[in-house]
Amino acid sequence: MGSQVNQLARCKYYDKDTHWQSVPNLQVTRTLNHNSMVTREVRCSGFMTSGEHDDRTGQNNRNRKGRNSNKGRGHDRFRRDRQRGGGGGGGGFGGPGLRSRFEDNDGDVAMNDGGQDGSNHSRFTPYGRQSRKDGRDRRQGKGGGGRGGGFRGDRGGGGRNRSNWYKVTIPHGKRYDKKWLLTALQNICSVGYTPVQYHVDGSRVHFYLDDSSAASALHKCSHKITDSDGYKVEVHVNPSNPPNFLLSDLKPEDIDHLKQCMSKRFDGSQLALDLNNIRTDPDLVSQNIEVILNRKTNMEAVIKIIEENIPELTSLNLSNNRIHKLDELGELFTKVPNLKSLNLSHNEIKLDRDLDKVKGLKLVELWLVRNPLCDTFKDQASYISAVRQRFPRLLKLDGNDLPPPIGFDVETPTTIPPCKGSYFGSDEIKSLILRFMQQFYSIYDSGNRQPLLDAYHDGASLSLTIPFCSQNPSRSSLGEYQKDNRNLKRIKDSTIRFRLLKHTRLNVVAFINELPKTQHDTSSFTIDVNTYTNTLLSFTVSGVFKEVAVNAKSRDSTMAFSRVFITVPAGNSGLSIVNDHLFIRVASTEEIRKAFVAPAPTPSSSPVPTLATPLQEMLTAFSQKSGMNLEWSQKCLQDNEWDFDKSAQIFTQLQTEGKIPDVAFIK
Numbered sequence: 001m002g003s004q005v006n007q008l009a010r011c012k013y014y015d016k017d018t019h020w021q022s023v024p025n026l027q028v029t030r031t032l033n034h035n036s037m038v039t040r041e042v043r044c045s046g047f048m049t050s051g052e053h054d055d056r057t058g059q060n061n062r063n064r065k066g067r068n069s070n071k072g073r074g075h076d077r078f079r080r081d082r083q084r085g086g087g088g089g090g091g092g093f094g095g096p097g098l099r100s101r102f103e104d105n106d107g108d109v110a111m112n113d114g115g116q117d118g119s120n121h122s123r124f125t126p127y128g129r130q131s132r133k134d135g136r137d138r139r140q141g142k143g144g145g146g147r148g149g150g151f152r153g154d155r156g157g158g159g160r161n162r163s164n165w166y167k168v169t170i171p172h173g174k175r176y177d178k179k180w181l182l183t184a185l186q187n188i189c190s191v192g193y194t195p196v197q198y199h200v201d202g203s204r205v206h207f208y209l210d211d212s213s214a215a216s217a218l219h220k221c222s223h224k225i226t227d228s229d230g231y232k233v234e235v236h237v238n239p240s241n242p243p244n245f246l247l248s249d250l251k252p253e254d255i256d257h258l259k260q261c262m263s264k265r266f267d268g269s270q271l272a273l274d275l276n277n278i279r280t281d282p283d284l285v286s287q288n289i290e291v292i293l294n295r296k297t298n299m300e301a302v303i304k305i306i307e308e309n310i311p312e313l314t315s316l317n318l319s320n321n322r323i324h325k326l327d328e329l330g331e332l333f334t335k336v337p338n339l340k341s342l343n344l345s346h347n348e349i350k351l352d353r354d355l356d357k358v359k360g361l362k363l364v365e366l367w368l369v370r371n372p373l374c375d376t377f378k379d380q381a382s383y384i385s386a387v388r389q390r391f392p393r394l395l396k397l398d399g400n401d402l403p404p405p406i407g408f409d410v411e412t413p414t415t416i417p418p419c420k421g422s423y424f425g426s427d428e429i430k431s432l433i434l435r436f437m438q439q440f441y442s443i444y445d446s447g448n449r450q451p452l453l454d455a456y457h458d459g460a461s462l463s464l465t466i467p468f469c470s471q472n473p474s475r476s477s478l479g480e481y482q483k484d485n486r487n488l489k490r491i492k493d494s495t496i497r498f499r500l501l502k503h504t505r506l507n508v509v510a511f512i513n514e515l516p517k518t519q520h521d522t523s524s525f526t527i528d529v530n531t532y533t534n535t536l537l538s539f540t541v542s543g544v545f546k547e548v549a550v551n552a553k554s555r556d557s558t559m560a561f562s563r564v565f566i567t568v569p570a571g572n573s574g575l576s577i578v579n580d581h582l583f584i585r586v587a588s589t590e591e592i593r594k595a596f597v598a599p600a601p602t603p604s605s606s607p608v609p610t611l612a613t614p615l616q617e618m619l620t621a622f623s624q625k626s627g628m629n630l631e632w633s634q635k636c637l638q639d640n641e642w643d644f645d646k647s648a649q650i651f652t653q654l655q656t657e658g659k660i661p662d663v664a665f666i667k
Helices: 073-085 097-101 132-139 178-188 212-219 244-248 252-264 296-309 328-335 352-358 372-376 380-390 427-444 450-455 479-484 494-500 504-514 589-594 613-626 630-639 644-656
Strands: 004-015 019-032 038-044 165-170 196-201 204-209 236-240 272-274 315-317 341-343 365-367 456-465 518-520 526-532 537-547 557-570 574-586
Touching: 165 212, 204 212, 212 236, 252 296, 296 328, 328 352, 352 372, 352 380, 427 450, 427 518, 427 526, 427 537, 427 574, 450 456, 450 504, 450 574, 456 504, 557 589, 613 630, 613 644, 630 644
Parallel strands: 272 315, 315 341, 341 365, 456 574
Antiparallel strands: 004 019, 019 038, 165 204, 165 236, 196 204, 518 537, 526 537, 537 557, 557 574
């Protein structure tokens, strides 16, 4: 079988505190087994060197002192560590001792096979060949197997008996679709299985198995599935107690006792139910009924009783119940619609985002004190803000009054008033702005926008904004404007913000010339004056326009816009733009439906062409009576075949309905 060579030597051992220490009378035993694998055991007067294993048993090894033992500080500390850690083998100091340095703390490696006499003197060889029995036990799920925290079978060698349940954990499993993950695992697993209680916990996914062979086979699937991002899917399998739902199901007779207990805790005058620390209720304890509300089935049973018997409940106390998740309480929103007060104090809720599960409740009073989440905020103000974000109607938190909420009650039925027309402030300003708009957009919609140089101040600036969108901008109909988009929610860099501003009138008009060709519907314009002084006039123009198709393959697209002009006086009663902010979005369906119903007249240097004398006289008379300029008066007469009475009737009707744009009255 082999040979042993004993020799005396003087060597050193390493201690992390005292570094290398000299040890006299060191006996070194070298054993050569039949596999030519060499293991070493170092013994020295009753204590071992760091990292070695003592197979000796019996009480005579405890505190054994040799004549040449080292009594220095390093030896004393090492001996205390040895006594504190305990010996290995089948007796000694009553603990795993230093052999635990070779063990997998999770029990992945069985340290002994257990002889008939309960002792085992075989030495653990981490790199030795696996015995046939050990391999067979691993295949049957009896021994630990694998590296990296994978499958752990039932522990041999005196380990306590465990149930035949196993918990499967998929780190980062939340990122995967449930159907895809289970199908992928089943396809490569050599043993069929049925996952029990599949659930997500943080970023991990868990489910249970009640078959050791399936658990062992599933463990071998770790790192054998590659997801769409190229990552290997880890699979961890560990022995487990049966899932909670198997331990916590309440029998029908238990439900009856729970109903009676809850009825005693219900205050009908206040419509309040007090379930504080219900697991210790004497009526339930006397019947050996355990109601733990952090168990899914227990909480569901309580909610069902409330729904069937007291749906009008307004106050519910769930304090001191070790609740750490609020998933089941989310159903209270529909089952107990009148709930106004909820007490969750003295529980184990860790994060404020857990409150999102119950934010549908219309609470005015909430208790959260003595939950871990209360310690995650830097101050009281941020705590109140985070809670009130979920419960905007809250008036009392942890027994403290809060200031009344500021906001709108969106559930109160309201009638949105119709959009009002333009606001100018005075007829003088109205005339000035309408004249300016007519000139500006007649040039803007023409083939040449260069004459707009006269409309801008030398130091003018312009910015373009489109709505913020998380989707791919190139797929949007606004993609043409994306490269110049200065939306501050999108652009964080101040340097880029400045660069996207168009400075000086030359750069402004050059930029405007690059924008798509347009046709604005002046009848859709709404103009609101924001500020008016002797030296400054600011107003907003809103309406719709369409991009004119440049070739047969392209098509017109209708857009909505809002444009803020800040102007200063220029010339004789003219305006000069110092700041132009253009906002463009996709027009709504209703805006598109109403747009360009009556095409705007084509701008021209000679707005009224030469007419025959009778028609010219009719046009002049109609313009005087209607108040419209000659261009719009002629359009009205032409649309009604130069029938004066019919035209007058249509004009009166459209004016009453407010469908005639202000630009029609500019003369």
